[in-house]
Amino acid sequence: MPPLSAQPPVSHFCLLLFGLALATTSCARRDFFQPDARIGVGSSEPLPPATDSVLTVAGRQYNRYSKFYQFFWGHHYRPVWAAPAKVQVLQLATAAPGGLKAGKPGGGFQSISMTMEGTKEREYALRALDKNPVKTLPKFLQNSFLLNTVRDATSAAMPYGALTVPPFAQAAGVPHTRPRLVYVRQDETGLGEMSERFQGKVALLEEKYDALASRTADLAGATDFKGGESVLEQVYANPAHTIDEPAFLRARLLDVWLGDWDRHEGQWDWAEFKKPDGRVRYQAIPKDRDQVYFRFDDGIIPWFVSRRFILPRFQTFKPNYGNVAGLVQQGDFIDQRGLKQMTRTDFSRTAADLQRRLPDSLIERALRRLPPAVYALEGPTLRSALKARRETLPQAAETFYLTLARKPVVGGTAQAERFVVQRYPDSTTVRVFSTAPNKVARRDSLQFRRTYFNAETRELSLEGLSGNDVFELETIGAGRPIALLVYGGAGQDILRLKGSGNRLKLYDETSDLTAAQAPRPQPPKKKRLPYDRTLDTKGR
Template identity: 50%
Template sequence: MIFRYSLPFFLLLTAGCARQTFFQPDARPDTAPLAAGADSARVTAGRHYQRGPIGRFLLGQHHRAAWAQPVTLPVLDVASTVPGGLKAGKIGGGFQTISMTVLGADGRGYALRSIDKDPYRTLPKVLRHSFVLNVVRDATAAGQPYGAFVVPPLAEAAGVLHTNPKAYYVRSDETGFGAASERYQGRVVLLEEKLEGKENIAGRLPGATDLEESDNILAERYKSPKNTVDEAAFLRARLLDLWLGDWDRHEGQWTWAAYPQAQGQTRWVPIPQDRDQVFFRFDDGVLSWLMSKAVAKFRTFGPRYESIEGYTRNSRYIDTHVLTELNRRTYLATAQDLQRRLTDSVITQAVRQGLPREVFRLEGPAMIAALRARREALPKAATDYYRLRAHDVLVAGTDADERFVVERLNDTATVVSVYELEPSAKRPDSLLYRRVFNPAETHSIALHGLHGDDVFELSGSVRRSPFVHIYGGPDEDKVRDKSRVTGLRRKTRFYDTKRNNDFEPAPELKDNTTKGVESHAFDRDGSGR
């Protein structure tokens, strides 16, 4: 009802044109030239986000005070900020942030990107010159401009791998990056080590042999049983995300480090990146409150967790493909361990160290209080997160031959195990996966055989059990269902082509095979294919 009555008002607001000069011309409020050789400057991250009483009432206060607050930042010196100097590399392709890879004298890469954003290219062309652009641009003020700098000591204490971003001011007459210099002149920027490629490992990740993006490591994970993802490390990182209110954790926000294991195995460990949305504050204006109700992912950071589903909406794909095996006890134990690690002194030091002194006076005490309150409620948040992840679970094999065993033991326990069938693995135990599911928590389990000649075996007679959806994959698969679940609805479904599969009719098995190959589709990398 509220959306229907607010729509005419919103349309009236959006009927105008976009402001021609939205952004501050230079981060320095002082118009006098910066002295040659100056190593620091007095700057603002975004004076253009200041609004009068009506603007704050409609759009929200957000973090406007922090964006407009003058602070002292070091000046980026192309020749000396990094030993040996920096040189321009590849221009980034982000839609909102000005970004570029810059290279050190030793060949290591660093990400250089503006703290401020411009969502111009994210809008449909028809809206790019309307008042809508002003509203969307203004929403950048919901992000804490210096929030990313608070995270590293917290991640270190939590036992989560991390980068170490630092804030700088780029002189308005800087030319050290050649043709790319103009993009950064007069801006507040973030510089951090780039965890990408083997050349960026040395001295940063002892024992690691490679760095890859999410789509590549998932492709390797689904290709061979020799590649495994460190679920425990990913869960720890995701609970840290929830604690920080970081809702933008999609698959593109992660780098993965490869660690060799015994017998030719590789374990991939997650490294969170791009902390642009930590401490997000959005629902404190009329229009922004309405938008937060319409778009669930825009969750505000505060003493309480607003919506676990909202905080995790952007990460749904990567969560589904990585968090598949851990049980409720592990979620709770991880949350309790984080509580012990993230002490009051750790929190206070991180906030004081990360926020500029002037911004700390504005927002530091409230941020500390909120982090402490959220820490106390973290086990409850972890339990809610587990319930969300446990409702529908993906259990995928690899392109090798595998055996999926489903044991419907009783009304509260259905055990799913996956074994490797290839004898060349030479492993004493070919078990790849095992988890006990409770139908009170889990509605459905999707088994994906992918490539390979896979075997699916089901047994047990019970009154309650999750639905089991079997997707055989492109090769020849065998299904044997000797299970039985009381009720009219069959709880086992087989999806594959009608030809080249071996399955027998069974009371619990519903034949969903087709002539086409649609059931073979499986999104291995988040592209939607």
């Protein structure tokens, strides 16, 4: 099983893996991870204080399995994890201008990471290459032999892949961090409570965008930096706050080209740009490039697990894109809300522009950032795949667009909106107007307009969230319109229905969203997110 996302999953195929793991592995290993990443002469001795670089491997434990085991569980990047790499030793006093000191621990259910604090409000992220995904399993399995298999699946990730991303992102016009490799001494105690977890490991150190002091030319004019879901809270709280959709589309197509499947809403930072008129624009900054060049389906069991009917998001990086819908699945929530106005033409033009920005010479230069031994193992393969994927990027972008167009979501805010919907036999047009007493919003009351076509869209959702919203729905002509799901949310909502209520479903918390010829509202079927509840509370 491969590394999972930020949520603690209880995978529906755990019992299957449990039985297969029993047949191919022993009991859970207490000494699964290498005690020290150093290799070569003197690697078993204490590291002299003045040492500035050492020879390391990212995780030799992944390359110790037999061919029989790999036949079932995959070859992955095992030789890369055991390949030598010369790495600088982390010296806190000189690792950044003015030195670094320990900040708060970080990481989700797998990552070993923390924040490092520099001078002038600069913040850095320190993240170990290796992971410990024990928390992705239910507690009753965390001491079983299945843990061996879950830990071993880390070998599907390319440990040094993040090093190659900055040149690509720079050329594509996508903001990016600049990670560098460091080795944490086995006797390092300057990382606070995280010292023991990092000791003897190879890690990536990179400056964050979160502090104003870290502004760079590609984000000139940014007034602040926000992380994760806080931007969605702002966007849903006020119609004057919007996501820069063309920039986000560019970043997402770069993800697709690199095969980076783990792009849920927690994998982004955001640069804030305030305008004199009070409007605020947010530009996406990708982070945590742990899953670029992911290689998973080269064993019988992971091949089966990555099928469309189980976990299609675990797509292997190959010359062809395979299941694009699965590749972008993990980012579906943020994609639906961050790309809602991007048209088919927008996807096509952006993909063509990226093709021009990613020449062969750039691909070669970026891959040369890999440690020499790693480049010797994987450089030619990755180069060939990147070139092939570049040539077919427009087709992948088309599939990405159609995936989002199948079940789009149009969301309101915590303030009052008027949703005007005209349903035709072959299309549905949605307009959203702000009716809240907000000077910025009133300056341009039309917030959204788009036409969805039956040939592309199967189901359309409208989310009112908070505020006293009005839904004006008109069905014009006979036929079978696009299925429409209306979520009233909190507040005293009004439904005005003209024509047929065919293929219309209503969901409302207070059941006040009713009209003649309309179905009876049902309780919301969607899982509520933290900021949804916050907005609903504010709107009451």
